[in-house]
Amino acid sequence: MTVISHITCPVCGDFCDDIEVTVEDNVITDVKNACAVGAARFLNYATHRRTKPLIRKDGELVEASLDEAIRKSAEILADATYPLLFGWSSTSCEATRVGLELAEEVGGVIDNTSTICHGPSILGIQDIGISSCTLGQLRHRADLIFYWGSNPWDAHPRHIERYTMFTEGRFQRSTWRKYVSRLGGTVTEKRLQRTANLLLDHHPPTPIETGQGLPYTMFQKKRKMVVADVRKTRTAEAADYFLQVEPNRDYELLQAFRMLIRDGELDVEEVAGVPVELLEEVADVMIGCELGVFFFGLGLTMSEGRHRNIDAALSLVRDLNQYTKFLIMPMRGHFNVTGANVVFTWQTGYPFAVDLSQGFPRYNPGETSTIDILRRRESDAALVIGSDPLAHFPKKTAQNLIKNPLIAIDPELTPTTLMADVVIPPAYVGIEAEGTAYRMDHVPLPLKKIVDPPETCLSDEEILRRILNEVRRIRRKLN
Template sequence: LIDSTTSVCHNPSILAIQEVGHPGCTLGQVKNRADLVIYWGCNPIEAHPRHMSRYTTYADGYFFENTVSDRKVVVVDIRRSETAKIADEFLQVKPGGDYLVLSALRAMVRGKGSVVPDKVAGVKKEQLQRVVNLCLQARYGAVFFGLGVSMTRGKYKNIRNAIELVSELSRKTKFTISAMRGHYNVYGFNEVLTWMAGYPFAVDFARGIAFYNPGETTVIDVLERKEPDACLVIASDPGAHFPKSSIEHMAAIPTVQIDPCVNATTALCQIQIPVAITGIEVAGTAYRMDGVPIRMKKVIETDFPTDQEILERINVRVREMNSNG
């Protein structure tokens, strides 16, 4: 079985996209065209510090004379974050109320505002109408959503509702939606595993074919069932992010870590193999959060082997052992 940090991060986003598609775009399109940016359930000032300066609020867009004044920002969150403080409109939603607010916005966009109550999940109807007006007046809108939407009540249904809201808006103007991916190159793992195995994460090869069933083949679920009898951790830190019961099982079985750094997982491992840092000590390709592959050149020399070299040597040894019976 192979899995990635996707299963504890944006896996609801992928499930929603598999159901209704992904009306997305590159960050370059947002930078040059979007005159309305909506941050929903995320706080880029603290979680993605360069996002606003490079691609949205403070980035000089090709089709803007004055980016700061011409571009509007809407923030939807359960608390007034640092990003919310600079927003033109801030919707403070009650925890778990994202689906209700998304549904209310969809109704208003379709001209059915009469069915929306005076307050939805703590947000007044008048404020929702102002956001709808901003969306309909925009030439190009971009929605960015984070774990505040995908990991709250509703999970992938929230994302599906958000995508369908964007589809409704796209009938009247141009709108896109993108996930605020956090883990380094996690999009790259999804891309590579999809074209190699047919699925983006949580793929089980125990049947001799690729089997994909999130909730059954995701890493935390198999650890909770105590099914694995060995674990290989590559460039990740489950020791700092997985539930206690999952970590206890990892500590009880042979676990090997391939990582350039010491982290919380290192203490659980019987073997730790240090490797070169991709993009600094060795050249490589990483996928940006919008799916654009970025080729990274080596900056400094190192004596450590690369992840690829270590995995190839392990693979050769496994094949030799299998051929020898």
């Protein structure tokens, strides 16, 4: 039995690096410090995995040797006129580096999953810029935390505890105690309300907060949290202010904030379902803080307006810097989606949706992005790594993806691997293979190898390297 410490957790964008695992006979038996999602990953990753490569023959996926699968993959890519290489957010930077070389060699389009998550954030940044930081800056200094369209309580479970409200910094204290006492109060209040409702038996239970999102919690002097979302999430319950935004009206609300912080006056009583007095109060809190941070998630990037929502959010934060220090950060999903953007950018200049078909990088999301290419049915082959587009893409694009040869490098049993023509199960990076990944705030950390992979499973990097070599061999033979 060995205990290994300081392991990074290959699950979400928070990429915690303080995990401790216990390994017995090459099996992980215990996990400490991880959240429920992380622990489940370490303990159960191998439950439904594949270990043998598969190739589709006469419509059926049959087991094949690794060499065969690699050769078949290389042939598909070498033959293609406009291949698509998609995924990259759940693998190491080292693998992505080889992937880019492969895309360049086969003249394809390479795109990572930010195309369907924070791609709009990137487009916004390219128009406006971004005032950002690493997460520790917030631990030490932030006294106002704003979450918009993101629910870290469920999606990034240790975010609040490690980096924002419940963490002790040099200049800011944790608000954990306050939260606990308040939680007690809220529970009691809820219980009393319920009893009262039962006894009186008059009306249906009235919600504690008004539908307009007025704050119901006690006023806090120290760190404050504001949440804007379309529904009251658990994160919102812990907040000092909750702004319930009408779905798809985020842009209007953000622009209204921008006007308010310029001391402008709004000609309306409410914006996106939120009364203007509340907006004014929150705007005052934003201007009055010492250091504020604005986290946003897919609730903002994928609601109507997309990159223009982000454009407005980035502009708001930029404008706030006239009065105080304000920072903004996207809540990235996969543990290395940031890394995929970073590697793409240093090798090609562009963070996603890179078209290498003409021998040099071109970039224009909408033209060179996966969803659009598939919707127009332009690609004639695809390689998918560490992603499950068939489960997540719009129906028509998913259909077009499987009309052409499809290679999947993924150990999991997913709709994509079920429909692929070649399946190569790799070792799990961060558990069975090493590498580098980037936390959501661009801090690079090592992915570690804790246990040995099954003999038939190579790392993503190694698989890609072999496909690349095979493609080059085919090319040489043709010339």
